[in-house]
Amino acid sequence: MKALLQRVSQAYVSVAGEEVGRIGNGLVVFLGVAAGDTEKDARYLVQKITGLRIFADGASKFNLSVTDVRGALLLVSQFTLLADARKGRRPSFTDAAPPEKAEELFNYFVRLAREYGFPVATGRFQQMMHVEIHNEGPVTIMLDSRDKLGRIE
Numbered sequence: 001m002k003a004l005l006q007r008v009s010q011a012y013v014s015v016a017g018e019e020v021g022r023i024g025n026g027l028v029v030f031l032g033v034a035a036g037d038t039e040k041d042a043r044y045l046v047q048k049i050t051g052l053r054i055f056a057d058g059a060s061k062f063n064l065s066v067t068d069v070r071g072a073l074l075l076v077s078q079f080t081l082l083a084d085a086r087k088g089r090r091p092s093f094t095d096a097a098p099p100e101k102a103e104e105l106f107n108y109f110v111r112l113a114r115e116y117g118f119p120v121a122t123g124r125f126q127q128m129m130h131v132e133i134h135n136e137g138p139v140t141i142m143l144d145s146r147d148k149l150g151r152i153e
Contacts, residue, residue, distance in 0.1 A: 001041040001105070001146075002081040004030040007054055007139035011074050013123040013131045020129075021121030026071030028133050031109060032081030033102035034095050034146075041145035042109045048148075049073075050116055054139050072119040076131060077106045099126060 005027050012022035029049060055064035055071070066073070079102065083091035096102065103125045113120045123129045 001034060001037045001045055001144070002032040003045050003049060003143045004032075004078070004081060005049060005052070005054070005139075005141045005143065006030075006133055007136045008074075009134045009136050011131065011133045013074065013076060013121070013129050015124050015127045015129055020124055021074055023072035023074045023119065023121050025069060026073055026119075027066050028074045028076065028131070030076050030078040030081060031106060032078050033097040033105045034082055035097045035101075037097060037101075037105055037145065039105070039108055042105055042112060044145050044148055045143060046109060046112045046116065048143055050113070050118070052141070052143075054141065066118070067116075072121065073113050074121045074123075074131075075106075075110055075113065076123040076129065077102065077125050 008026060008028050010024050011028045012019055014020060027049065050067050051065050053062050053065050055066065055069045057063040079093060079096040082093055082096040084095060085091040106125060110120060110122055
């Protein structure tokens, strides 16, 4: 499971001109579900994302997490994070989970984030979305659950 995080002052997502999710200060998380991912991958990433210290403290150092700043999360499913563009000019998406499995794990990820007490907004699964992001810093970080050194259960 891959997550691309962007620290934002505000962001929103719309589908067909209708706004479906908006946050203020927090993180936009683009989430790509790979074939073979499980709920363990989702739990690991939710814990990693919510504890990652990428917000500045009073000394302008990355010492605060989205939890510390009481930020919100805008979660957007994005299978293109699993693109393989090593060959040719058209990316392959064979590493992405089938849509049914991806939607199930994306929804599980959303439920976990809400259980952690975060305000959570989402896009709409398998829809063409417009995402407007006011990236602060800019700060953009890629996480992959397969890169973890040890599982967090």
